[in-house]
Amino acid sequence: MNKETPTAKVLRESRELIRGQKYAEACHQLQKLLEEDPKEEDALELLGMTNFFQKKLEPARECFERLTQLNPAHTKAWVNLGAILNRIGEHKKATDALRRALQRDRKCAEAYYNMGIAQRALQMNTMAISAYKEAVKLTPSMVDAHINLGNIYMDMKNVGLAMQCFHAALRHEPGSAKAKRCLETAQSNQKTSRKEASPFGRLVDVAELARQQHITNSRVLETAARLAERETVQKHTKIVRTSAREMIAMLEDTVPQQLHRLKIAILHVDEHLDATELLQTLGTSIQELSRQHDYLLSASDTMHACMRSS
Numbered sequence: 001m002n003k004e005t006p007t008a009k010v011l012r013e014s015r016e017l018i019r020g021q022k023y024a025e026a027c028h029q030l031q032k033l034l035e036e037d038p039k040e041e042d043a044l045e046l047l048g049m050t051n052f053f054q055k056k057l058e059p060a061r062e063c064f065e066r067l068t069q070l071n072p073a074h075t076k077a078w079v080n081l082g083a084i085l086n087r088i089g090e091h092k093k094a095t096d097a098l099r100r101a102l103q104r105d106r107k108c109a110e111a112y113y114n115m116g117i118a119q120r121a122l123q124m125n126t127m128a129i130s131a132y133k134e135a136v137k138l139t140p141s142m143v144d145a146h147i148n149l150g151n152i153y154m155d156m157k158n159v160g161l162a163m164q165c166f167h168a169a170l171r172h173e174p175g176s177a178k179a180k181r182c183l184e185t186a187q188s189n190q191k192t193s194r195k196e197a198s199p200f201g202r203l204v205d206v207a208e209l210a211r212q213q214h215i216t217n218s219r220v221l222e223t224a225a226r227l228a229e230r231e232t233v234q235k236h237t238k239i240v241r242t243s244a245r246e247m248i249a250m251l252e253d254t255v256p257q258q259l260h261r262l263k264i265a266i267l268h269v270d271e272h273l274d275a276t277e278l279l280q281t282l283g284t285s286i287q288e289l290s291r292q293h294d295y296l297l298s299a300s301d302t303m304h305a306c307m308r309s310s
Contacts, residue, residue, distance in 0.1 A: 007033065007040065014046050023054045039070055048080060060084050068100070075105045082114045086121070094118040099267065109139035116148060125152055130260035141172045147179055150186070159190045161252070236299035243292040243299070250289055258282045 004012070010033045017026035030047040033040060048063030064081040067074055078101035085094035095118045101111040116131035132149035135142055150165030163186045169179035262278045 007037070007043075011042050011046065014043075014050075018046065018050055018053070021053075023050050026050045027054075041067060041071055041074065044070070045077065045080075048077075048084075052080075052084060057084055057088050061088065068097075072100075073104055075101050075108060075111070078104070079108060079111050079114060082111070082118070086114060086117050089121075091118040091121040095122070099264070102264075107138055109135045109142060109145075112138065113142060113145050113148075116145065120148070120152060125156065126256045127260055127263065128152055130256045133257075136168070140168075143169045143173045143176055143179065146172070147176075147182055150182055154182075154186060154189070159186050162186045163190070233303055236303050239299040240296055243296040247289055247292050247296070250285060255282070255285055255289075258285060 010029055014026045014029050014033075017023070017029070027047065027050050030043050030050065033043045034047065037043070044063050044067045048060045048067065051057075051060035051063060061081065061084045064077050064084060067077040068081060071077065078097050082094045082098035082101065085091070085097060095115060098111050098115045098118065101108055102115075105111070112131045112135040116128045116135065119125075119128035119131055129149065129152055132145050132152070135145040136149070139145075146165045146169035150162040150169070153159075153162035153165060163183060166179050166183035166186060169176055170183065173179065258278065258281055262282060265278055
């Protein structure tokens with residue numbers, strides 16, 4: 001049986017102290033160990049975490065910065081540094097640190113989660129949505145990512161997508177009080193929105209009511225003309241629905257993801273990532289959006305013209 005080394009013993013005892021929330025004692029042991037061996041990576045990581053738990057953010061930051069300098073391939077150190085920079089409010093630096101983490105591990109859900117926090121703080125909501133989606137794709141049980149994504153949709157007034165996120169959070173953690181509160185707020189907002197849109201329970205301007213009644217009076221059409229109008233409206237309604245559905249899907253998922261990948265390629269020029277193909281793909285998506293938009297307008301204009309001529 002291998003005998004435990006003095007360094008391993010200190011690290012083991014420090015972990016036990018941290019689990020017992022005896023942070024001051026853990027800090028004392030780890031600092032002493034680092035005085036003897038300043039390049040002990042595990043000690044630096046544990047000391048950074050201990051300082052973080054004590055809300056000593058600057059000392060924690062120093063530990064993880066030292067660790068990334070000692071070992072630039074240490075993914076977890078970059079993620080933790082990014083999380084601390086977010087707490088300090090240095091969100092731009094946080095995104096830089098988290099990109100370094102993702103350069104080393106493209107499947108690090110925690111890096112995407114913290115990236116989402118930083119990008120939302122920088123009011124880069126589209127990028128934040130992409131980051132949170134990547135996080136929950138890699139780790140579907142990451143409840144906070146679902147909630148944060150839902151909160152962005154709430155800010156964007158997209159209550160439907162927000163509720164989907166909160167429901168997803170509750171599926172993974174049914175007892176989450178935070179997810180329940182967010183869902184209740186979303187449901188309340190949805191009810192308020194429906195109430196405001198309803199014509200009932202409100203005083204109506206008499207002139208406006210008369211105008212609406214005039215507009216909605218039945219029109220007298222011959223059978224052939226009515227059948228032709230119905231066929232035209234049905235045909236172009238289908239076009240409108242199809243185009244709108246495709247545009248929504250592209251604007252909510254495809255385009256944000258393409259923009260996110262393009263931004264990564266541009267910012268990571270040192271990795272020699274080719275952004276040309278990504279830019280061409282984005283251009284194709286924009287052309288498709290424009291084409292669907294033209295279809296939608298054309299169909300709408302045709303229906304309006306049909307109604308006016310009858």
